[in-house]
Amino acid sequence: DSGVTQTPKHLITATGQRVTLRCSPRSGDLSVYWYQQSLDQGLQFLIQYYNGEERAKGNILERFSAQQFPDLHSELNLSSLELGDSALYFCASSVVVSSPTDTQYFGPGTRLTVL
């Protein structure tokens, strides 16, 4: 158990809908990262937050957005869902953002299925 929690575990929804994925980082970790894992694209970095502020952006679609709240939990919002958005979405956390050598601890993931 990494200490990172994600809810829900599974999500099944229809095209065009909007969903929110939630992540709670390990106690004491200020940095949260979101990743998407799909069969064709592999594991892709989406976005990073540090202490409530966006720090880095990866291959995140405009239909997707995220935020980190004062209690450090984070939410990833996916809207106008398409079939291709079906994937495993992982949240990871690390202590600080100042060191690129920080280990990232991953949550169990949310499996999103868009029908």
Next chain:
Amino acid sequence: SQQGEEDPQALSIQEGENATMNCSYKTSINNLQWYRQNSGRGLVHLILIRSNEREKHSGRLRVTLDTSKKSSSLLITASRAADTASYFCATGDSGYALNFGKGTSLLVTP
């Protein structure tokens, strides 16, 4: 975009044998990390090696890094059925996101 590329894509061995997986990457890095993923579950951090290190050990794991060849290897000694999983290398550059390869699928049979 993918940075690391693992080789082989799949590996099947028997319990007790050693498993070696390789990772190649393209640009300069600050560190390289190996993760394990059991069948569609979360990623478990195994080991991190910094760009100024050449070899690192952790239990039955041995990681090497050759920055001149932009490659790393993960050796699992005396493998067990519980080692069956996908193994990913991930590189960290001057940013903070990890760039993952597509992974090596390891099957260890009793």
